Structures are given as structure tokens and as C-alpha cells.
Amino acid sequence: MSDAMIRVPAEVRDRLAVIAESRGVSIRSLVQEFAESTLTEEERRERAERTRGYLAEHFGVEVSDEESAAMGARLREAFAGRRGAAA
Secondary structure, eight states: OOOOOOOOOHHHHHHHHHHHHHHTSOHHHHHHHHHHHOOOHHHHHHHHHHHHHHHHHHHOOOOOHHHHHHHHHHHHHHHHHHHHHHO
């Protein structure tokens, strides 16, 4: 594995340092954890498609694109509301 330098503003670096310290890890480990746990758009689409297939096969539930988009919007609103309440 080769290392790479990532340039970020000082405020971002300082925030990453605080988050990493609170978790008892290095900034490097924190960034690696983020990269490994964050799905790309393509990975999210694939996961959604597998979930739709599972729901159809095991529960007989067909989820339309419109229903999926509506549920995604509701989840984003819910999470945004939680973040706002925590601030």
C-alpha cells in the first residue's frame, strides 16, 4: 500500500483530528474507515436492486421506482431533522 497526501483546509483537518481523537483512532484510520464504509452511487443502486429482489422473492412485495424515491426522500428528511435537532 502506498500513501497519498490529501490536502484539506485547516478547519477540516482540525475537525478530523477532534473526531479521530474522540474515537481513539488516527486521522488516517478515520479516513480509511470512511472510504471503506461509504457506498458509491453505483453500489447504492446495486444494493437497492438486490433489496427489491429480496422483497419480491421473500415477501411478494414489488417496490416501484416512485415508491423507492419517495421512501428515500422521507429518510433523508428524517435524518436531516435529527441532525438539526442535535445541533
